[in-house]
Amino acid sequence: MTDQLAIQGVSRVFESPNGQRTQALQPIDFAVASNDFVTILGPSGCGKSTLLRIVAGLERPSTGQVLLDGTPVDGPGADRGMVFQSYTLFPWLTVAQNICFGLRERGLPE
Ligand SMILES: Nc1ncnc2c1ncn2[C@@H]1O[C@H](COP(=O)(O)OP(=O)(O)OP(=O)(O)O)[C@@H](O)[C@H]1O
Ligand SMILES: [Mg+2]
Structure with a gap:
């Protein structure tokens, strides 16, 4: 069975105009199957919202990719x-x- 949502090696580094780098999300892998109910837990600033924004297509990952039914997410969508x-x-x-x-x-x- 294919995973509905696959998070593969997704990470995000933000770089400020003065070159300061913030690792907002370290590489993460997981899959969410159809009808799964998943909770993401972690301390403030660990990258939960960054991950959700990447899955929503509002933010680009620095590494890795998000697949929805096998198709790479490259922007927001009604799906x-x-x-x-x-x-x-x-x-x-x-x-x-x-x-x-x-x-x-x-x-x-x-
Ligand atoms: N656009 C951005 N530019 C620079 N740094 C950012 C940006 N967005 C988030 N960050 C930083 O990335 C890290 C992760 O932020 P994020 O909002 O994903 O955390 P969170 O787990 O959702 O936190 P909370 O539980 O407080 O909502 C934080 O250090 C945050 O300051
Ligand atoms: Mg948050």
Whole structure:
């Protein structure tokens, strides 16, 4: 069976204009199969959001690649959804309503 989502050797280094390098994410490998429910745990600054942004296609990895059903992720797409940590949530909606917002906009039934 092919993995739905494969994270292969994905890492990210940010470089500032003055040349300072920040290793935001060390190389990581894992796979998420269809219907898996995965939690990423780690201390603040270990690279969780960076990894999610790479999977969402909002950020490029410095090394490695993300495959979705065998196809490399090279940008954002409607085949992946992301609920951001704070300021892009609708505070008047519940967690479930925030998660369903994009699906509702696409006209999917409850
Ligand atoms: N655009 C960026 N430019 C430079 N450094 C960055 C950038 N984005 C993140 N970092 C740094 O990369 C590291 C990982 O950040 P990240 O936001 O992925 O951590 P996190 O695990 O999501 O933390 P938290 O639990 O606080 O949300 C941190 O040291 C952060 O300061
Ligand atoms: Mg974060």
